[in-house]
Amino acid sequence: MAKLAAVVGIGQTHYKTRRGDVSIAGLVREAAVNALEDAGLGWDDIEAVIIGKAPDMFEGVIMPEIYLTDALGCNGKPMLRVHTAGSVGGSTALVAASHVQSGMFKRVLTVTFEKQSESNAMWALSTPQPFSVHLNAGAGGYFAPIIREYMRRSGAPYDVGIKVAVKDRLHGARNPLAHLQLPEITMKEVEDSMMLWDPIRFLEACPSSDGACAMVICSEDLVAESPKPPAWIRGVAMRSEPTMYAGREEVSPQAGRDCAADVYRQAGITDPRRDLDCAEVYVPFSWYEPMWLENLGFAPEGEGWKLTMSGATSLDEGGDIPWNCSGGVLSSNPIGASGMIRFAEAARQVRGDAGAHQVEGARLALGHAYGGGAQFFAMWVVGADKP
Amino acid sequence: MSEDTEAVTRIETPVYLQYNFTAGRAPARFLERIRQGVLTGQRCPRCANVYIPPRGSCPACGVPTEEEVVLPDKATVQSFTVVAIPIPNNPIKPPFVIANLVLDGANISFIHLMSECENSEVHIGQRVQAVWKPEAEWTYAMDNIRYFKPIDEPDVPVDRIGRLPIGGWEDEQ
Numbered sequence: 001m002a003k004l005a006a007v008v009g010i011g012q013t014h015y016k017t018r019r020g021d022v023s024i025a026g027l028v029r030e031a032a033v034n035a036l037e038d039a040g041l042g043w044d045d046i047e048a049v050i051i052g053k054a055p056d057m058f059e060g061v062i063m064p065e066i067y068l069t070d071a072l073g074c075n076g077k078p079m080l081r082v083h084t085a086g087s088v089g090g091s092t093a094l095v096a097a098s099h100v101q102s103g104m105f106k107r108v109l110t111v112t113f114e115k116q117s118e119s120n121a122m123w124a125l126s127t128p129q130p131f132s133v134h135l136n137a138g139a140g141g142y143f144a145p146i147i148r149e150y151m152r153r154s155g156a157p158y159d160v161g162i163k164v165a166v167k168d169r170l171h172g173a174r175n176p177l178a179h180l181q182l183p184e185i186t187m188k189e190v191e192d193s194m195m196l197w198d199p200i201r202f203l204e205a206c207p208s209s210d211g212a213c214a215m216v217i218c219s220e221d222l223v224a225e226s227p228k229p230p231a232w233i234r235g236v237a238m239r240s241e242p243t244m245y246a247g248r249e250e251v252s253p254q255a256g257r258d259c260a261a262d263v264y265r266q267a268g269i270t271d272p273r274r275d276l277d278c279a280e281v282y283v284p285f286s287w288y289e290p291m292w293l294e295n296l297g298f299a300p301e302g303e304g305w306k307l308t309m310s311g312a313t314s315l316d317e318g319g320d321i322p323w324n325c326s327g328g329v330l331s332s333n334p335i336g337a338s339g340m341i342r343f344a345e346a347a348r349q350v351r352g353d354a355g356a357h358q359v360e361g362a363r364l365a366l367g368h369a370y371g372g373g374a375q376f377f378a379m380w381v382v383g384a385d386k387p
Numbered sequence: 388m389s390e391d392t393e394a395v396t397r398i399e400t401p402v403y404l405q406y407n408f409t410a411g412r413a414p415a416r417f418l419e420r421i422r423q424g425v426l427t428g429q430r431c432p433r434c435a436n437v438y439i440p441p442r443g444s445c446p447a448c449g450v451p452t453e454e455e456v457v458l459p460d461k462a463t464v465q466s467f468t469v470v471a472i473p474i475p476n477n478p479i480k481p482p483f484v485i486a487n488l489v490l491d492g493a494n495i496s497f498i499h500l501m502s503e504c505e506n507s508e509v510h511i512g513q514r515v516q517a518v519w520k521p522e523a524e525w526t527y528a529m530d531n532i533r534y535f536k537p538i539d540e541p542d543v544p545v546d547r548i549g550r551l552p553i554g555g556w557e558d559e560q
Binding site: 146 | 414436466467469472476477495497499511
């Protein structure tokens with residue numbers, strides 16, 4: 001039986017195209033120091049450090065964790081690197097949580113980062129493979145045909161992705177840490193932006209960001225030693241599946257559905273739209289909002305787009321289940337940290353500490369990340385109330 | 388060091404990587420055969436699905452695949468994207484169509500280029516066929532096929548894509 005654990009500190013950097021003022025070590029330390037300050041703790045209070053980032057080729061620094069040990073105060077402590085492609089920010093948080101939930105550690109620091117400006121992620125995701133033609137056109141090239149298939153089978157109108165692109169950027173404009181600040185963005189501007197990987201337009205895709213995110217997770221008995229309200233971890237789940245197999249459901253992967261069912265069961269959620277107050281979901285391309293609305297059970301199959309178009313997921317339209325109030329991956333994308341930002345922003349909501357993008361009275365929130373060929377899933381549910 | 392030297396905030400440090408790929412038995416056989424212009428897949432003994440390129444096991448059933456299946460070079464468009472930006476280190480000029488294609492008799496798609504077509508007319512269910520490079524240029528690579536081009540056959544209904552017999556769509560009809 002897992003022991004109770006809670007998030008008692010959250011630290012983020014500003015997300016931007018290039019942080020030329022700090023090295024990778026400086027970047028992760030900034031997030032870690034912010035998290036420790038938020039938790040009212042010092043380096044000596046931390047027993048273990050769990051770090052995560054996306055593939056090493058994104059910066060060209062192989063095994064960066066080796067050189068980050070001193071920046072993260074790991075001398076004499078256990079340190080562990082996690083990797084599950086784009087979902088790594090989520091799975092890193094879950095590995096950190098399990099260190100506490102197992103009873104083995106009392107307080108764990110977890111940090112994820114990406115410094116995309118140091119290399120070229122599009123290149124790193126487009127390297128040739130020996131038994132395939134060299135046509136891997138980055139993440140957009142991989143996901144565009146899957147989005148096209150969703151559009152075909154759902155019969156969704158063409159502008160659903162445009163609506164999400166606007167909605168998440170308006171959310172991002174409330175969040176001073178968000179990379180893209182586009183308070184004046186319009187549907188027309190998104191529609192007129194360049195088609196990069198048809199049907200994905202430039203403004204329907206996430207930016208490339210530098211940034212880091214950190215959290216302090218502690219056991220039940222130490223929660224009171226931190227000054228701010230905790231976010232209690234109410235459910236944790238990870239699932240994976242092969243990238244390809246005959247008959248694989250690529251639009252709504254089985255692993256995602258199974259992962260959601262598991263995390264909802266732990267948190268006592270039977271109807272996610274009704275029971276949750278908000279969600280931070282990994283949406284790097286705008287059409288993934290309606291797709292994940294269905295995969296995660298917020299809407300019946302083929303009807304996720306109706307929820308989006310009704311404004312249900314929009315804070316600005318007073319929706320009943322706001323998604324990505326922080327601006328989401330569409331507003332900030334330091335890839336390795338993007339999943340953890342979802343988890344951390346869910347925690348900020350239930351701590352009542354989300355500033356101008358706070359969902360009033362939020363008590364229960366979902367954090368979600370996916371990675372690889374939509375084959376790795378990591379999710380947690382956090383709550384204001386101790387279970 | 389003079390005092391008016393500008394602060395260095397970044398330097399370029401390229402990394403070069405060359406590696407020797409150990410294919411394993413099934414992909415090695417696939418590469419050997421494509422060197423001769425033959426497309427070879429493997430059938431799963433449990434679910435009977437045919438994989439190409441074969442990896443030596445069925446990822447759905449978790450069992451080894453042994454039976455070889457020679458496949459034709461006709462395929463169906465399962466989905467596609469029109470790419471407007473260049474691929475790093477690939478000379479191909481945008482816009483170009485990358486399609487997820489399923490060969491007749493296969494149950495899994497791979498990506499390849501589509502050409503000799505209007506990009507705006509490419510669609511799911513469209514029938515295509517390989518255009519090969521001259522035999523003298525064949526090597527151990529899928530690039531032996533230059534691209535796929537549309538052929539004059541009726542579209543495949545969505546629920547039949549990835550389920551056609553080796554004889555193809557006309558056989559099934």
